[in-house]
Structure formats: C-alpha cells, structure tokens
Amino acid sequence: MNILLAEDDKKLGKLVKYVLEKKGNYHVDWVQNGEEALVYAKGSSYDLLVLDWMMPVMDGIEVCKSLRSSNYTQAILLLTAKDALQDKIHGLDAGADDYLTKPFEMEELLARLRSLGRRNFAPIQADAVTFGEFTLNRTSHQLLRNGEEILLSQREYQLLDLFLQNIGNVLTREVILDRVWGIGSDVSHKNVDVTVKMLRDKLEGIGVGQMIHSVRGVGYRFER
Incomplete structure (x- = not known):
C-alpha cells in the first residue's frame, strides 16, 4: 500500500519511514509540513495518510478538515503529543479515523495501520x-x-x-x-x-x- 507520512521532526520522520518500508512493506512518501501534505494527498493516490498534528505552515487538523471538506475518503491516522480526551475528540471530529499519541511504539503504529488498511482496503491494481x-x-x-x-x-x-x-x-x-x-x-x-x-x-x-x-x-x- 501507498502511505503519505507528514511529520516535521526529521529524526522521527526518517525512522517512521524506514520502519514502515522495511517492516510494513509499504511505499512511503514523506513530507515535512501540512501544506505539502495537502498538495500530495490531493495530487496522488494514497491508501493511508499519517499526519502529525503540530506541523509548520498548516497543522494536521487543518489538513484533515480541508481533505474531508473535499470528500476525501482515504483513512487518516493522526500523530500527536496531545493526550487529553478533548484533544482526541477534536482530532476525530476533524476527520481523522484513528489517533496515536507520542511517544509510541512502532509495533503499535504498524498494528493500527494494518487495521485501517483492512477498513479502507483498496483493490490490488490490475495487471x-x-x-x-x-x-x-x-x-x-x-x-x-x-x-x-x-x-x-x-x-x-x-x-x-x-x-x-x-x-x-x-x-x-x-x-x-x-x-x-x-x-x-x-x-x-x-x-x-x-x-x-x-x-x-x-x-x-x-x-x-x-x-x-x-x-x-x-x-x-x-x-x-
């Protein structure tokens, strides 16, 4: 599956991309601000989006709202250090399908993506x-x-x-x-x-x- 990762922390972004490609066998495009995430999401076909909440230019919540307002249907996982219940509700109401708080274990991230992938299954491309x-x-x-x-x-x-x-x-x-x-x-x-x-x-x-x-x-x- 194709994943768009939007994460401005270069160390974390590099690690997540590596793990998803090596352990999850995903193809991952990695961007580092919300504006780029919006352009990539609208300009190409992704099975899943992994968005950091706090990003420069445009945050993950704004990206979610913008995509959902244009009838974007692919699954979105939100990453954030915010762990209050109201923050989780805010993220889900903005259009995220799931929510993972930092710091997190890579195995949990992979499990959540597998779950979203089953929920948002895209047919294998025709030969x-x-x-x-x-x-x-x-x-x-x-x-x-x-x-x-x-x-x-x-x-x-x-x-x-x-x-x-x-x-x-x-x-x-x-x-x-x-x-x-x-x-x-x-x-x-x-x-x-x-x-x-x-x-x-x-x-x-x-x-x-x-x-x-x-x-x-x-x-x-x-x-x-």
Whole structure:
C-alpha cells in the first residue's frame, strides 16, 4: 500500500519511514509540513495518510478538515503529543479515523495501520490497464498499441503508470519527482520536464493527439 507520512521532526520522520518500508512493506512518501501534505494527498493516490498534528505552515487538523471538506475518503491516522480526551475528540471530529499519541511504539503504529488498511482496503491494481487502443501491462512493463509494443524507458513507463492512476488530476512536479524518482532524489524539476516531453513526444508521434497537458506553474494533467 501507498502511505503519505507528514511529520516535521526529521529524526522521527526518517525512522517512521524506514520502519514502515522495511517492516510494513509499504511505499512511503514523506513530507515535512501540512501544506505539502495537502498538495500530495490531493495530487496522488494514497491508501493511508499519517499526519502529525503540530506541523509548520498548516497543522494536521487543518489538513484533515480541508481533505474531508473535499470528500476525501482515504483513512487518516493522526500523530500527536496531545493526550487529553478533548484533544482526541477534536482530532476525530476533524476527520481523522484513528489517533496515536507520542511517544509510541512502532509495533503499535504498524498494528493500527494494518487495521485501517483492512477498513479502507483498496483493490490490488490490475495487471493491465487499457486506455483507448493502448494497454499498459504492469507485469511485463510494456506499453502496447493494438498488440504492438511502443518502447518506453523505465522512467517513461513509471511516469505513464502514475498518470494512469491519476487521470484528470493535476500532478505537481514535486509529486512526480517523488513518485517516479523517489523522495530524497537529487534530480531536479528539469528531469521531470524532460521525461514528460519524451513520453508526450512518443505518444503524439504515433498520431494519438495530446494526452499530457501542461498546467502552467504547477505540473501536468493526463487526459485520455
């Protein structure tokens, strides 16, 4: 499953990301303020969100309220040092599905995420997805058009798969960078733009029209 972790404490964030990926076998994107959490949550597909309450720019409660007001349905776990009953009620009323107080044991965090995952189960992605006359085969990592392969680099394949998971949604360059190259990568937004251009040229070069649209100052949107 894909998890978005929003935690501004770098030491704790690094530890939680490591444990979730190594012990929980999750894919984890890690951001360090509430504004980034909101952008990532709205711009990509996550199965679970783990939000710290006290974050800079926008706190976890504000992020919860904003997401729920836009009909966001994925599970949200709130992390906080606040342990008063009224604080817990406030967090749950804001839209959190569960609440874990700091300090916490990693095994308890993993157990709570497993529970939320069962409650908020998302179907395993299909081995192949079809759009128009194209099929993206996730087992063989091939793009086929009427059975004939269109050669893609690994980055182009990952980018197209990401677009197909988010059809009609605007993906920021930051989201694309983290989901295709990985968080902490030393590549730049220019790498994103170049890879998008190469993928767009390959699709348009075989006469299918424009599918990848630029959103000025933000990122890209895929329409089939």
